[in-house]
Amino acid sequence: SQQGEEDPQALSIQEGENATMNCSYKTSINNLQWYRQNSGRGLVHLILIRSNEREKHSGRLRVTLDTSKKSSSLLITASRAADTASYFCATTSGGSYIPTFGRGTSLIVHP
């Protein structure tokens, strides 16, 4: 069953703008991961944030985690047309460290 739910389901922005996607989940987690998927292709791991971490950065990506609200956000700064893809959050919880995916956000960056 799906654990994470991304919001918005679709996001359309201009190149250079920032893109923010949110993920909410229902149960306590071990960690939360963000993946990118280009149309019809495999998933690329972007960043993992542990349950005891609040913020992580990787290049133009910034991920925050608020365990009290059971939510995470992914910020892509200075977006590029090449960032056009679907973005999924995946959580692991309990004794299972297998990622369970949310429904994803479809991001379109217009050049």
Add this chain to the structure above:
Amino acid sequence: DTEVTQTPKHLVMGMTNKKSLKCEQHMGHRAMYWYKQKAKKPPELMFVYSYEKLSINESVPSRFSPECPNSSLLNLHLHALQPEDSALYLCASSQAWGAKDTEAFFGQGTRLTVV
């Protein structure tokens, strides 16, 4: 080498055919996974292998039969599939099932069409 390689990339098969999907990784990962993804949906877990043993079967129909011949290879044997089984099949691997804070590496998937 941080790649998970899946073959074939595309597969069209009839409902009476038998085919196999293959997945290979050389990262020394001991956990390997099959996911199924329908269009505009998230990946859904099918099977997990840990140390070459089937650890999780998410109530997948028996027309899907996984096999892990060794720690680097994972197969998915297909037989008597239905058109609704058409989907992107993704293979993934991670250091070990149950290893905390380990990322999963995904292959590019096999786009399966059942006619």
